[in-house]
Amino acid sequence: MKQLLLLVSISTSLLSAAPLPSIPLYPNGAADARGTTEKDIPTLTAYLPKDQAAPTTAILVCPGGGYGGLAPHEGEGYATWLAEQGIAAVVLKYRLGSSGYRHPSMLNDAARGMRLLRSKATEWNIDPKRCGIMGSSAGGHLASTLLTHFDAGKADDKDPIEQLSSRPDFGILCYAVITMGDFTHGGSRKNLLGENPSPELIEFLSNEKQVTKETPPCFIWHTWEDSGVKVENSLEFAAAMRRAGVPFDLHVYQKGPHGIGLSIGKNGAAPGEVHPWAKDLLVWLRQNQWAK
Numbered sequence: 001m002k003q004l005l006l007l008v009s010i011s012t013s014l015l016s017a018a019p020l021p022s023i024p025l026y027p028n029g030a031a032d033a034r035g036t037t038e039k040d041i042p043t044l045t046a047y048l049p050k051d052q053a054a055p056t057t058a059i060l061v062c063p064g065g066g067y068g069g070l071a072p073h074e075g076e077g078y079a080t081w082l083a084e085q086g087i088a089a090v091v092l093k094y095r096l097g098s099s100g101y102r103h104p105s106m107l108n109d110a111a112r113g114m115r116l117l118r119s120k121a122t123e124w125n126i127d128p129k130r131c132g133i134m135g136s137s138a139g140g141h142l143a144s145t146l147l148t149h150f151d152a153g154k155a156d157d158k159d160p161i162e163q164l165s166s167r168p169d170f171g172i173l174c175y176a177v178i179t180m181g182d183f184t185h186g187g188s189r190k191n192l193l194g195e196n197p198s199p200e201l202i203e204f205l206s207n208e209k210q211v212t213k214e215t216p217p218c219f220i221w222h223t224w225e226d227s228g229v230k231v232e233n234s235l236e237f238a239a240a241m242r243r244a245g246v247p248f249d250l251h252v253y254q255k256g257p258h259g260i261g262l263s264i265g266k267n268g269a270a271p272g273e274v275h276p277w278a279k280d281l282l283v284w285l286r287q288n289q290w291a292k
Contacts, residue, residue, distance in 0.1 A: 020046045025112045032105055039099040042109040044116055045091045047079040048124055057290045058088040058126040060113050064137030067191035068098040073261040074136040081262055087291055088126045090117055097191025110146045111166035118164045130290055132170040137229055138188040140176020147171045148210035171218040175226055178233035179206045185229050211240035219284045221251040221277045228258030249284045251277055
């Protein structure tokens, strides 16, 4: 039995992708940087699948943490699992309210992250037309913000990366904060917008109100009993997509606390089976030819 467990462990480790060295989003520093310490330097960390002959789908992963931290199980945890499924995953370390940053720094980081991801298409063997974004909790708010506030790139910019589109090809929203209104997560809103944001800013970043027919297709999941971020966030975003005629997959599971990540248990820490949402996600990705 011990030999069998060792074999399983070795086999799993061979499938797992070691991350590449992190790269800064802005080689010369962000225009709105407040300093030059680690907290002021957003990065990308790529987890690439092994032995992929053809260019693969890539997903920009935005961990949650209330815009005050970055949860490893919603970053590295997701990325390792995605790479094992043959999908390139790139974790975004974005700037945070706890470090003194406010909107639009976080959106700027996500947009730059998507452009930089596409610029690495040849080097990382990814398809620049199959680049999605994934976010959990407040990271889901950041993902849904880019899904509704993207641009086609700046054709005349001196930086070739800035010439690329920031529009994700699809989105994956995991128990996401969507609104800055009645059903918002108070801590996330404070860290993102400060103490007294204007009604106009609240409206602009209530992403259920910003969906258009140009919004990319999305996989959306939540749990009914989530008391940290209420399920209405996901329901209202899906309803807005329906009104706009944008395809989506919506899954509401009854059981599960906020922040469960891949695991049935709390915060991805409990041993046991992977939550059914992960299987449902793979089905959706394969249906849309974003995964094999």
